Amino acid sequence: MKLHIYQHCPFCNRARMIFGFKNQPVELSVIMEGDVETPTRMVGKKVVPILEKDDGTYMPESMDIVHYVDGLQGDRVAAEPADEAIVEWSKQASGAIYKLAIPRFTRADFAELATPEARAAYTQREIAAFGNLEELQAQSEAFIAETVEKLAEIEPYLQSFSKVSTTEFILFPVLNSLSIVKDFPFSPACLAYLQKVSALSKVPLFIEKAL
Numbered sequence: 001m002k003l004h005i006y007q008h009c010p011f012c013n014r015a016r017m018i019f020g021f022k023n024q025p026v027e028l029s030v031i032m033e034g035d036v037e038t039p040t041r042m043v044g045k046k047v048v049p050i051l052e053k054d055d056g057t058y059m060p061e062s063m064d065i066v067h068y069v070d071g072l073q074g075d076r077v078a079a080e081p082a083d084e085a086i087v088e089w090s091k092q093a094s095g096a097i098y099k100l101a102i103p104r105f106t107r108a109d110f111a112e113l114a115t116p117e118a119r120a121a122y123t124q125r126e127i128a129a130f131g132n133l134e135e136l137q138a139q140s141e142a143f144i145a146e147t148v149e150k151l152a153e154i155e156p157y158l159q160s161f162s163k164v165s166t167t168e169f170i171l172f173p174v175l176n177s178l179s180i181v182k183d184f185p186f187s188p189a190c191l192a193y194l195q196k197v198s199a200l201s202k203v204p205l206f207i208e209k210a211l
């Protein structure tokens, strides 16, 4: 199987996680930002992630990919619904988290941004969605303070985390987006959660790329 992704994309990270959790081999293929033709040929629109199955058919939608791969072999990881409180927390926290992450994603070293054209296409896409990225970057201190306060609410979940469940497909991609923020003041429990889920899922943190 082949998974078509952007490295920075949280939905792609979500789809990647199940392959690590289930020790299921997958070939990763990075689609360049600005490449409309490749994903449109596969699923009729410009979107990632896309799973290319061994029979040559394509599947979009991160959570559909998770459930499909989860059902292929072994005990299911994502059979139960995600923790509702964490789902709600992720919705509330993601505003400030993506305002921190997006300006940095546009400048970071990702394979899908390896050409000037691809980086320009991505930057334009995010400006259309988020407005002036330099202004967002300049407000980092306030967004960091807001996020640190919000993270305190899930500290008990992070401290007691022991076993991967559906909840991790919601929470980890959001928290991992924060790891692109250089020197973000993660609590020890949050950092341990990120490192543990990253190791089990084989989805790398962005810490080495942080800006």
Ligand SMILES: N[C@@H](CCC(=O)N[C@@H](CS)C(=O)NCC(=O)O)C(=O)O
Pocket: 006, 009, 010, 011, 012, 046, 047, 048, 049, 060, 061, 062, 063, 125
């Ligand atoms: N519901 C989809 C959302 C996927 C999505 O929004 N992916 C973004 C990349 S992070 C995308 O493809 N955006 C359109 C684009 O690249 O123009 C899923 O869960 O897979």
